[in-house]
Structures are given as C-alpha cells and as structure tokens.
Amino acid sequence: MNAKTAASRIWIAVDALDRSAAVLGAVTRLASGRAVELAGLFVEDADLLRLAGWPTATETRLFEASMRPMGGAELEAALRAQALALQRRLDALARDIGVPWSFRTVRGRVVQQALSVAASGDWIVLASAATTVALRARQAAPRARPVIWLLPEDAGGLARLLAAAAGYDPQGAADRRVVLPEDPVRAGEIRAAPQAAGAAMRIASEAELMARAACGPAAPGDLVLMTRESGAADPQRLGRLLRRGAGPLALV
Structure with missing residues (x-):
C-alpha cells in the first residue's frame, strides 16, 4: 500500500460498547499485515449525559417494554464501565495481531471528537447505529456476500478507497459498489478514471446502501469507505450514514 493510503494509526471511535464488535472486526482486517498503532477512543455522549441530568430521566432498552429511572451519576458509572x-x-486485539495500542476517554459527540483527536493521515473507524439493531433483529438471516461501499468525492478519492478496500478484502470476497457524488462533473470524472475501468465494481446509489441496512446486513464484513476529507466536509451526510448505513464506516 503506498504512502497516500498507509495509516500510522487506526482509531476505533465508539460511544456505546454494544456497537464495538463490528468496528473491532473491521479494524482487524484493515490492520492485517501492517505496522500500525490501534488507538481506542470511547466518547461519553454529552447529549445523553445532559438528558440524564433531568429529574424525570428514564432508561428503556430495545425490545423491552419496561422503563427505569436513570440519573446522571448512574449513567456516568455505566459509561466508565463500558470504556x-x-x-x-482493544488490548486483547492488539496482542493478537502484534501491534501497539493506546486508549483515551473523552466527552462530546463521537464524530467531532474522532476528527479532532486523529492526526493527519490517521484512519478512523466509526460504528453504524443501524448495524447493532439490524444484527439483533435478523440474526437468523441467510448469509450473503458482503459489500464494500466506496463513497469517493473525486477520482483521487476513488484510488485511495480502492487501495483501502484491497487491504481490507485482499481475496476479493466482497462486492465493491461505488456511490457517485451528486455533482455530475465529479461523477463523470470518477466513471472515466482508469481505476474505475480496471476494478471489479458496480455503480450504486446511497439509497441502496440505506436499503441494505434497513433489511439488516446478512453477512459480516460490510464496510462503508469514505475519505476523511469528504466526511469532514459534509458532517450531515456522515451523520446520516452512521445512523442508517450498513456496517462500520471507515474514514481513510
């Protein structure tokens, strides 16, 4: 992998422990055979903590009808335990693959915190909120071929995402699907790029990505790839993909 696609550090950024399994699995594949540091970032959700400070705050769980009071101190303790x-x-994963690791806990919002702490050239892997719900709801779904979704902003971004996809899936077991930008000029440049002509991939829409998430990812290994610049430039789109996207999302 060339210098433009190599990362010295891969950040694992989550704000809930139950969203970490798919992220850690993706990071294992992204880090395979490479000299990287794994950097864990647990973000205590500032909005959730503020809500827990209300006198009438309660907790309810997915697929459960009961509610119980949840105060700020109790939530803080629960978040510390998750961290x-x-x-x-992360310690166990780093030992398994033989790389150094670091860890920190911060308070805020996960995307903003991850973008602020990661150095230039670092990769960031974020959890999709849709993944946890879909996997719980559809554990018995038939296995299907995983999909790597590439969301380039230009031809240069496509080259970077294809290189990351090759490292993640060197055997070519996953489908490659490219979601073109809305700008017709940039979309045309990507279609005409030599990388597009030589890659086994097909053009897809963001609606297809969302639909796959809504149906539940039927096989492990789905991944959404964006360049870090693209994610930072359009935080609303990034937030939408994390809420409704299929699989973890990696900014490379």
Whole structure:
C-alpha cells in the first residue's frame, strides 16, 4: 500500500460498547499485515449525559417494554464501565495481531471528537447505529456476500478507497459498489478514471446502501469507505450514514 493510503494509526471511535464488535472486526482486517498503532477512543455522549441530568430521566432498552429511572451519576458509572470493557477488548486485539495500542476517554459527540483527536493521515473507524439493531433483529438471516461501499468525492478519492478496500478484502470476497457524488462533473470524472475501468465494481446509489441496512446486513464484513476529507466536509451526510448505513464506516 503506498504512502497516500498507509495509516500510522487506526482509531476505533465508539460511544456505546454494544456497537464495538463490528468496528473491532473491521479494524482487524484493515490492520492485517501492517505496522500500525490501534488507538481506542470511547466518547461519553454529552447529549445523553445532559438528558440524564433531568429529574424525570428514564432508561428503556430495545425490545423491552419496561422503563427505569436513570440519573446522571448512574449513567456516568455505566459509561466508565463500558470504556473499561472496550479498553480490555482493544488490548486483547492488539496482542493478537502484534501491534501497539493506546486508549483515551473523552466527552462530546463521537464524530467531532474522532476528527479532532486523529492526526493527519490517521484512519478512523466509526460504528453504524443501524448495524447493532439490524444484527439483533435478523440474526437468523441467510448469509450473503458482503459489500464494500466506496463513497469517493473525486477520482483521487476513488484510488485511495480502492487501495483501502484491497487491504481490507485482499481475496476479493466482497462486492465493491461505488456511490457517485451528486455533482455530475465529479461523477463523470470518477466513471472515466482508469481505476474505475480496471476494478471489479458496480455503480450504486446511497439509497441502496440505506436499503441494505434497513433489511439488516446478512453477512459480516460490510464496510462503508469514505475519505476523511469528504466526511469532514459534509458532517450531515456522515451523520446520516452512521445512523442508517450498513456496517462500520471507515474514514481513510
């Protein structure tokens, strides 16, 4: 992998422990055979903590009808426990693949915090909120071929995403689908790029990506790839993909 696609550090950024499994799996594949550092970032959700400070705050769980009171101190303790559990998982993963690791806990919003702490050239892997719900709801779904979704902003971005996809899936077991930008000029440049002509991939829409997430990813290994610049330039789109996208999302 060339210098433009190599990362010295891969950040694992989550704000809930139950969203970490798919992210850690993706990071394992992205880091395979490379000299990188794994950097864990657990983000205590500032909005959630503010809501927990209300006197009438309650907690309800997915697929459960019961509710119970949830105060700020109790939520903070629960988040600290989740951060510690994630730190232990990261330690075990780093030992398994033989790379150094680091960990920190911050408070805020996960996307903004991840973009602010990651240095230039670092990769960031974020959890899709849709992944957890879909996997719980459709555990018995038939297996299907995983999909790597490439969301380039230009031809240069496509080359970077294809290189990252090759490292993630060197055997070509996953489908490659490219979601073109809305700008017709940039979309045309990507279609005409030599990388597009030589890659086994097909053009898809963002609606297809969302539909796959809504149906539940039937096989592990789905991944959404964007350049870091594209994600930072359009935080609304990035947030929408994290809420409704299929699989973890990596900014490279």
